Amino acid sequence: DIQMTQSPSTLSASVGDRVTITCRASQSISSWLAWYQQKPGIAPKFLIYNTSSLQSGVPSRFSGSGSGTEFTLTISSLQPDDFATYYCHHYNSYSWTFGQGTKVEIK
């Protein structure tokens, strides 16, 4: 099974900072990677699919990149609403796998 490992586990940042979260796959997954944002007590919100495609309604300050085994989620200018936990997610051949999450907290 493919394992997804995110880093860092926690990230402290300030409003306006550029933030990058990394997701590494245990083997090559081409470009089939998605990202979600979750706030406490709320269901995850779908942000990005196919590595870099923004879901409708997601602010353009969010972007995704990568291929093979290394992927990144970047927030170009962190806003107060962005403090949350972010998860990467891969689907392939009837197997769904999440990363362990990266919490973005206020510095």
Added chain:
Amino acid sequence: QLQLQESGPGLVKPSETLSLTCTVSGGSISSSSYYWGWIRQPPGKGLEWIGSLYYSGSTYYNPSLKSRVTISVDTSKNQFSLKVSSVTAADTAVYFCARHSRLKDAFDIWGQGTLVTVSS
């Protein structure tokens, strides 16, 4: 706008079976464009995929839970269900149902989640 809503007991005794239902409204579960899944999140922890199904009845399970999990669909009620047998405290979690888009290869719509506590 399609919505998903989880329902079921919030408290289950150890060794018993956890049963939840996800009702799909605003759209049909019988669409070839989607899978339907269950994901759980223990308190303070990350997301764990439990299993998924296709409207035809084909099911796919997380190998770590496969021996205890059954997911089924009732297309006439536009619902799909989850059963987890022989539960322990480790099964205490918020359980989410979600729609997986085959086009985007991602869970694009989620239910609000329901907390299930395993305790005597």
